[in-house]
Amino acid sequence: MQGNLPPEAQEKLEELQDLQETAQQVAVQKNQAETQLTEAQNALDELENIDEDTTMYREVGELFVKTDFDEAQDDLEEKVDSLEIRVETLEKQEERVQEQFESLQSELQDMLGGGPGGPQGPGMGGGPGGA
Secondary structure, eight states: OGGGSOHHHHHHHHHHHHHHHHHHHHHHHHHHHHHHHHHHHHHHHHHTTSOTTSOEEEEETTEEEEEOHHHHHHHHHHHHHHHHHHHHHHHHHHHHHHHHHHHHHHHHHHHTTOOTTOTTOGGGSSOTTOO
């Protein structure tokens, strides 16, 4: 069906596909950041149950390096703060991409003369909510 589309509609369809790929990439990044955030928060919570004199190590590449309680706590708090900002940023980016996708999808439907739920929309592939 794509070969029968006007050039402008074909361009919008390609933009939609690009936005869908971007949305998937952002979702993967957000998922990874949320996982890292949960792990860092769990480690920080676990520090509350550890005596400050306990010998502790942190992972540096392939090595474990001795560290003290305060340094470990400071590092984890900094990591949690940084990851919270990253997750928040990715959520905003995800929302922007979704808004762009919906706007572009609407433009394409209008261009093809088959507004939302219209009879001329079969070439859209997947229909509404396909993102």
